[in-house]
Amino acid sequence: MKLVVTEKNDAAQQIARLLSTSGKPKADKVYDTPVYRFSHDGEEWVTIGLRGHIMAPDFPPELKYDRKEGWYGLTTEGEHLPARLPDDLAKPPYETKRKPFLKDGIDIKGWKVPSLPYLVWAPIEKLPAEKGIIRALKNLAKKADSIVIGTDFDREGELIGSDALRQMRQVAPDTPVSRARYSAFTKAEIDHAFQNLVELDQDLADAGESRQYIDLIWGAVLTRYLTMARFGGFGNVRSAGRVQTPTLALVVQKERERQAFVPEDYWVLWGMLAPKGSASEDDSFKATHATARFKDKAAADAAFARVRDASEARVLSVEKRRRTTNPPAPFNTTTMQTAAAAEGISPARAMRLAESLYMDGLISYPRVDNTVYPKSLDLKACVRTLSEVPQYRPTCQALLSGGPLHATRGKQETTDHPPIYPTAAADPGSLQPAEWKLYNLIARRFLATLGDPCVTEGTKLTFDVEGERFTSSGTVVVEPGFRAIYPYGQRKDEQLPMLSEGDVCDVRKMTLDAKQTEPPARYSQGRLIQEMEKCGLGTKSTRASIIQRLYDVKYLKNDPVEPSQLGMAVIDALTEYAPRITSPSMTSELEDDMTKVAEGADTQEDVVTHSRALLSGVMGALIEHKDDLGNAIADAVTADAKVGVCPKCGRDLVMKTSAKTRGSFIGCMGWPDCDVTYPVPSKVKVEPIEGEAGVCPVCGAPRIKCKPFRSKAYEICVNPACPTNREPDIVVGTCAVCEADGRHGDLVAHKSEKTGRRFIRCTNYDVCGVSYPLPQRGELHATGETCPDCGAPIVEVVTARGPWRICVNMNCPGKEKKAASRAGRGRGTSASAKASGAKRGTRAKSTKSAKTKSAGGKSSKAKSPAKGES
């Protein structure tokens, strides 16, 4: 039996399909791992897919977390950091084993190494990370006559293959092993690779392993240092790394540019014009002075003085220019992430969604650099498949009825995977809304790459107004081309009226606006991904998760991306004491070292030791300034948590977490001397307001900015008892429980002065116990109506999105019905999803969400009338 080991299940399946004589390999399992059995040239073959790296490098157990000691060399008190070094380095359990590394100023491989914390010189071991797969791999290796390593054709692939081989060698020390190198799943390519087997390139694998070691050593040492310089409690890791830190530095640098930016005044002179005699408002259009930005106020004023009372504008010239925009290139990971980010899907979320669509068989493999469709891809068949989706049908039919299809080509061409394209027709009803949003983007992008250019016509009108020149421009789509199916990022048409040279327009209004130049814009998440790619930071598979990591450790906030005070403090500190890690150049130097190892010009040991020496070179300065850094971090964390100033004692009010309930509240830094606390408005992101506007003029408590998810931010005083937050009590209905008991009770909407939360309570609450929750936002009105399903009152809530009516009973049977019908919509499995063999698709998800909903309803604190009666 011949054993083929690939990097992932998908590849194992494809290779089996392409090499099997019958074309139909048999799917089997070894323990829990899928394998594919088939015969090839009369020989029995089996393929198995790994899950990427199956081994994880780590420090020996004694250097990992210790309950008493914390991370080695750094305790939770933080005090021991300098004290433990170098004294403790001479102590057991390490002195016998690792003594040579611990003396001052010794030579290691030609580099002078000063006294160091252990970790910098600690040995690294590789431990099994995928035990189940390793078990299956060994099981097959024992039975195999020969082994082929068929992992991806890149450095990491060589390393993954080498790790797998080491495991197999434990049980099959003498079985012949070779390496297949392929870069596309086509019959010709795979046949060629397996007829021209080579040897595993251990140098290349060693290069990859050096990368693993260097990343771990620098990351772990600096992360432990930052975290322990001032321990902020569990769950407050301050991380650093070869990729994440330079990425954070990019964001911080942009923020510094914005802070250093000095706005300049300028003036814009503009007016509204309309064709002579037109009475319609729709005909008016904007015209701006030919000097788009007046830098000089006197000149602006002078021009304005000449035109302010003008009544006529004469057309001096009409310029028309046609512009064609070519259809976009096929999606690879980066361009897909960027386009998704522009639609409000973060890169990390886009990758999660793409993974799910891929597993459901709806799109092709989502981790690709390639932007050129391979010749083997049957574009027509893809279009035919997509025509099953009603939204795409007209476009698909137009494409199919035309001549041969021509697709755009992007700049990057590789042949391992095709660009991201839809592989099956999706049913919007059976996908989660976000999944559909991404699928729709990918499907439309695919159709757009086959479309015609979009032709727009721009018109530029020049006017004379009392001797001053004004211009007006508009753009109109003439031939939508690919834009008909791919409207993303398209600007709205700006239509100008039909005018000719010499025509006269009415001047409806003239205005002089004083403006200021804006600082450079922050990065959007999409732009940051692109910037990382430009700087060589991370890979297509890791960039999204690295940005997510920076958000998770609270170095970044908001979108567009903004650094927190903490993020800036970390960059400042590392720039001063370990500048190497803050710059993308560490990555490029690492690449050079890797190349040397791969070429055999240097060894893994040399490269890693050299890197350790560089790190050890900065340890002294880091440790010396541990307290400065600890203080800077603590101050930054406080600044990030600050919401305003305490009206009672003048100290900072910060966001705190209750030890008992785990909930957040706003409390005074002066506690226990000062006991001022406020509740945090629920379901919103809270930001302080700078300056005078950040203090409530009525009660003196801070005013804060609240940003609810996906709706408009608003500002309120944090003090729920403040008169600015008071709402009149409203009678919204009659208590059904009290009526049944022969009493009368009014249901009254209150706002608690303590918590600021709104709720409904019966005036006889002590007797009947009837209360209901209320939406916390929006203006509340009584309707006088009762719910047909449960008899509870119906209230109207007016928000920015408009008024809506709701039955206040959380357990109302009507809500269950609605929830069921919502879930039911997702329950139907589409023909396409079935065809594509969707296993863990939408069915499980929607059932789960339906369950969550009903469970939430039952556990609600609201007491229904029925419950009150019993």
Added chain:
DNA sequence: GCAAGGTC
């Protein structure tokens, strides 16, 4: 409780 790189 550490990184970045694979993949799920």
